[in-house]
Amino acid sequence: QVQLQESGGGLVQAGGSLRLSCAASRRSFSGYDVGWFRQPPGKDREFIAHITWSAGTTYYADSVKGRFTISKDNAKNTVYLQMNSLKPEDAAVYYCAADYSGGVYPKRHAAEYDYWGQGTQVTVSS
Numbered sequence: 001q002v003q004l005q006e007s008g009g010g011l012v013q014a015g016g017s018l019r020l021s022c023a024a025s026r027r028s029f030s031g032y033d034v035g036w037f038r039q040p041p042g043k044d045r046e047f048i049a050h051i052t053w054s055a056g057t058t059y060y061a062d063s064v065k066g067r068f069t070i071s072k073d074n075a076k077n078t079v080y081l082q083m084n085s086l087k088p089e090d091a092a093v094y095y096c097a098a099d100y101s102g103g104v105y106p107k108r109h110a111a112e113y114d115y116w117g118q119g120t121q122v123t124v125s126s
Contacts, residue, residue, distance in 0.1 A: 002027050002115050004096050009120030012086055016124075020081040022096030022117060029053045029072070033099050034079045035113055036070060038092035038122075045095070047108040051079060052101060059106035064090075088126045093119040 008020040022034065035050035049060045049070040058070050069082040079096060097113035107113070 002029065002032060002098050004098060004115055004117035006094065006096050006117040006120040009094060009122045011123045011125065014086060014088055014124055014126050016086050017082070017084045018086065018122060020083065020094055020096075020120060020122075022079045022081075024077045024098070028077050029079065029098065031101055032115075033101050033107060034070075034072070035097045035099070035107060036079075036081045036094060037097060037110060038090075038094045039119075040089075040092040043092075045110045046092075047110070048094075049081065050107055052105075054101060057105075059108075061108075083122070086122075086124045088124045091122055091124045093121050095119045 003025045005023045012018050033052050036048040037045045038048055039045040047061050048064055051058050051070045067085045072079045096117045098115040099113045
């Protein structure tokens with residue numbers, strides 16, 4: 001089974017950018033769809049974006065469309081989340097998750113994903 005490791009979180013000023021990475025280990029992302037979620041303090045986990053590994057098809061939550069970009073690097077077995085024009089309300093713990101390819105798209109619900117990373121904190125100062 002795949003293991004996921006996020007990195008790239010940190011403190012950024014409003015309007016700034018961060019790039020998060022999600023690296024796979026034990027096996028590659030081939031055969032999986034990969035999603036990004038976030039969870040602000042005291043709130044539910046929220047879908048951000050996901051990408052299909054085979055075709056690279058992407059889906060975004062309306063709240064981040066036009067500001068965030070999900071992408072993948074097959075050679076590095078890594079999925080990225082480029083976050084631009086960050087707002088204080090984007091502050092959260094960000095998680096990547098993987099699910100076996102197939103099923104109904106888009107996969108917007110946390111329950112649809114079987115494998116999760118430990119999360120990386122993003123803090124946005126106003």
